[in-house]
Amino acid sequence: MSGKRLAVLGAGAVGGSVVELAESYGHTVTAFADSASAVVDTDGIDPASVLKQKHDEGRVGSADPESALHADYDVLVEATPTTLGDAEPGFSHVRHALERGADVVLANKGPVAERYADLMALERENAGSVRFEATVGGAIPVLSTIEDLSPEHVTAARGVLNGTANFVLSRMATEGLDYEHVLAEAQDLGVAEADPSFDVEGTDAALKCVILSNVLAEGEREYTLADANVEGITNIPGSALELAAEDGQTVRLIGESTPDRVRVSPRLVPQNTALAVSGTRNIVQLETKHAGQLNISGRGAGGPETASAVLADIGRLD
Structure with a gap:
């Protein structure tokens, strides 16, 4: 398996851990966003310094969060908080990534639980794949x-x-x-x-x-x-x-x-x-x-x- 370029949305426990562990799985994080900021680097962000900044200052960077969606990446990791009903903004994040040809991996349960048919239709209409193991059972491969x-x-x-x-x-x-x-x-x-x-x-x-x-x-x-x-x-x-x-x-x-x-x-x-x-x-x-x-x-x-x-x-x- 070749390494992937990842954009990670959501800087909570899951998103932060993906950023921290990605390199050990052979991947490069090129964008990372929380609700108020983002950091983008085509060559790969420095996970340790970015996570320290999040801990010390409450933000991952100085860029607009939307910039992470428009960065260079192969896979969008959607780890923002789960929302019910229309599952936004997570669902729109998924749509944007798929329509630009990227794959999507979800930890956010909202789009899968509340708009499953729409999610599967988006996957069929685009080249990218959608996966969501992390939405059920944490580490358990259900x-x-x-x-x-x-x-x-x-x-x-x-x-x-x-x-x-x-x-x-x-x-x-x-x-x-x-x-x-x-x-x-x-x-x-x-x-x-x-x-x-x-x-x-x-x-x-x-x-x-x-x-x-x-x-x-x-x-x-x-x-x-x-x-x-x-x-x-x-x-x-x-x-x-x-x-x-x-x-x-x-x-x-x-x-x-x-x-x-x-x-x-x-x-x-x-x-x-x-x-x-x-x-x-x-x-x-x-x-x-x-x-x-x-x-x-x-x-x-x-x-x-x-x-x-x-x-x-x-x-x-x-």
Whole structure:
């Protein structure tokens, strides 16, 4: 595989990690943008100095963010924050890159979950490819496994797809603590955001399940977040976990994806089984027609972890 020139949009944990790790995968970052600035260098930016500037000054450079879209690159890495509804500005970034002949790798879930049919149409109409492994399960190679098996041979996917919610439920179960106490602990540790609603209300897991169902449906039907049946963990009392434990079970926020349905809700699962992963770990179970049940588990979030999925996708491009 020859090295690619990358333009990275988004300077959060994932985008920053892609910039930091790209050289070790044989690639050159020629443009890097945050929401307020950009740095562009045809010969390749200096990752260490740019990331230090972002840390010290809150911006990656002095150029306009739009300049990154117009730089010289082979692959656009879209790692801006996920937005719902029209999935902007991420969707327009993808359109611009494809229409100029570049490939696109997404960590941003918005365009894949909310405008999947439009995204696939853009890919068909242009020479570039779109890949989005990093949108589901962080470092876990869920989508590439489905691709290798072929979606028509995978009947369903289910699993634990949000590390924050899983950390909270795990701690509630093992320590006998209530939801509010554990959530505050998770925020102190940086496991939960200051506003954790996206995670604990099930939205993040639902977006990932929507993406999985879109892939499994193979264009026969399009799903968006509005099609998902979603229930989070905010109303689970500690007593529910205690009662579950007495029966040899625990509670996990389980997402289910099929070509016909998307559902996310707290479910009872037997202790010491595959779905009872603890802490921030994720797991996805694939039900297949010919290979039985496949379990794929690992770190479902984090900058370097998710960046590894982005860089793996870049490696899969022709």
